[in-house]
Every structure is written in C-alpha cells, then in structure tokens.
Amino acid sequence: MAHTPFNEFLQGDLKTLESNLRDLLDPHLSEKEHLSLLNLACGRGDETGVLAKLLAEKSKSAHLQGLDIRAPEIGEANSRWKKELAEMKASVDFITHRGDRLLDLAEIGTPDIAFLRHQNYWNDKPVWTQIFDQALERLNEDGLLVITSYFDQEHELATAALEKLGAIQVGSIINPNSRALADAPGKSVDKHLAVFRKKIS
Ligand SMILES: C[S@@+](CC[C@H](N)C(=O)[O-])C[C@H]1O[C@@H](n2cnc3c(N)ncnc32)[C@H](O)[C@@H]1O
Known part of the structure; x- marks a missing residue:
C-alpha cells in the first residue's frame, strides 16, 4: 500500500513532539530491560x-x-514501521480494533505506557471514557498514560475524565510553538501533553 504523502510540516512536528515527550517522561519512566x-x-x-x-x-x-x-x-502503519524498526531494538505491531473494546484483546498484555496522541474525547465522550478506562485497566501497575491534545478545552475535559477514572496527573507541558492547523481553526499540533499514573508509586 502506498503511503499517503506526508505534509511538509511532519518532520518538524515530530521533532518537537520528541523533545517534549522526552522532557515529560524522563522524570517518570524508569529504566527497564524491556519496555512496552x-x-x-x-x-x-x-x-x-x-x-x-x-x-x-x-x-x-x-x-x-x-x-x-x-x-x-x-x-x-504495518507496512511502513515493521521495515523501519527492524534496524532498531524495537518490534512493532498494529492492529485494527476498537480502543473501547481493549479488554477483549488478551495479546495487549500489560503495557508500561499507554499513549494517545491527539486524543478525541471532545468528539465522543462515552466512547473515549471507555478507551481511557480500559487503557488504565490494561496498564501495568507502575504504568504511565500519556495524552496529547489539539486545544485547551478538549485537553481540560480529557484530563478531568481521566482523573474521575482514578488517574493521577504527574506532569504536563504546554507547547508554546504548537503549529496551528490551517484547516481546523483553534486546533494546533500537540498543543498540550500530559502524563498520568495509575497510582502513586
Ligand atoms: C484525532 S485522530 C488522532 C490520530 C493519531 N493518533 C494522530 O495523532 O495523528 C483520532 C483517531 O481516533 C481513532 N478512533 C476513533 N474512535 C476510535 C475507537 N473507538 N477505537 C480506536 N480508535 C478510534 C480514529 O480512527 C483516529 O485515527
């Protein structure tokens, strides 16, 4: 399958995301032999x-x-990343499935990190409440849940929903140089990042 052309901003967006995620995760993510x-x-x-x-x-x-x-x-994603990550110390697998049916998937195991880039809680609160709830349930006990959001209000709502589910916010970053999306007024790329724990460790 051919890749959808990447837009001219993608590499810059990813560079910014990498730097912000490193700052966000560094104090909370312990070194381990294996991470999922x-x-x-x-x-x-x-x-x-x-x-x-x-x-x-x-x-x-x-x-x-x-x-x-x-x-x-x-x-x-499968055709691109399985090849590209073969050189790194990582394996990768993408599956088509509903995130609000995560508990049906035994093969997910208990990841160390659940990551949701540009979470979409604003768009469908009941479904995303399920996605958040099941992600927290799946996470390993010391695991971290990380979200990014396109705009302030959806980030606040998602944060409140996660906290209502018992997640504890342990870090956040507001991206001052977040790139505004020309076709989606008010939204910008990875505007907010936040990291949550399942419990206080
Ligand atoms: C705002 S996009 C973010 C996509 C990607 N994470 C990114 O940052 O480019 C929201 C994504 O949620 C997916 N989605 C919506 N409902 C879902 C569900 N119930 N289970 C799994 N994925 C879902 C959509 O297909 C879409 O890819």
Whole structure:
C-alpha cells in the first residue's frame, strides 16, 4: 500500500513532539530491560519512530503496539514501521480494533505506557471514557498514560475524565510553538501533553 504523502510540516512536528515527550517522561519512566507501549487510536502512527527512540533510551528492547479502528491507516502503519524498526531494538505491531473494546484483546498484555496522541474525547465522550478506562485497566501497575491534545478545552475535559477514572496527573507541558492547523481553526499540533499514573508509586 502506498503511503499517503506526508505534509511538509511532519518532520518538524515530530521533532518537537520528541523533545517534549522526552522532557515529560524522563522524570517518570524508569529504566527497564524491556519496555512496552500501546499507541491507542494511533491512525497511521507517524510518531512510531519517535516513540521507539525514546523507549530505546530507557531499555534494551521494546515492543510497540498500535491500535485504531481505521483499517487502511493500520495497514499503512504495518507496512511502513515493521521495515523501519527492524534496524532498531524495537518490534512493532498494529492492529485494527476498537480502543473501547481493549479488554477483549488478551495479546495487549500489560503495557508500561499507554499513549494517545491527539486524543478525541471532545468528539465522543462515552466512547473515549471507555478507551481511557480500559487503557488504565490494561496498564501495568507502575504504568504511565500519556495524552496529547489539539486545544485547551478538549485537553481540560480529557484530563478531568481521566482523573474521575482514578488517574493521577504527574506532569504536563504546554507547547508554546504548537503549529496551528490551517484547516481546523483553534486546533494546533500537540498543543498540550500530559502524563498520568495509575497510582502513586
Ligand atoms: C484525532 S485522530 C488522532 C490520530 C493519531 N493518533 C494522530 O495523532 O495523528 C483520532 C483517531 O481516533 C481513532 N478512533 C476513533 N474512535 C476510535 C475507537 N473507538 N477505537 C480506536 N480508535 C478510534 C480514529 O480512527 C483516529 O485515527
């Protein structure tokens, strides 16, 4: 399957994301022999290389799993990243599945990190409440849940929903140089980032 052309801003967006995620995670992510990350509602998973790099800085090996309801994006992610990550210490697998049915998937295991880039709580609160709840349930007991958001209000709502589910916010970053989306007024790329724990460690 051919890749959808990447826009001219993608590399810059990913560089900024990498730097902000490193700052966000560094105080909370302990080094481990092996780390696993679940990228929920990942679309085509453009940030997979960034995530693999950050995991490689904290572990000897890593496994990334991506999940989305859109089969074409998942197909594209598998064909791109399985090849690209073969050179790194990471393995990767993308599956087409509903994030609000995460508990049906035994193969997800108990990831160290659940990652939701540009979470979409604003758009469908009941479904995203389920996605958040099931991600927290799946996480390993010392695990971290990380979200990014396009705009202030959706970030505040998602944060409140996660806290209502018992998650504890332990860090956040507002991206002052977040790139505004020309076709979506008021939204900008990775405007907010936040990290949550399942429990106080
Ligand atoms: C705002 S996009 C973010 C995509 C990607 N994480 C990014 O940052 O480019 C929201 C994504 O949520 C996915 N999605 C919506 N409902 C879902 C569900 N119930 N389970 C899994 N994915 C879902 C959509 O297919 C879409 O890819």
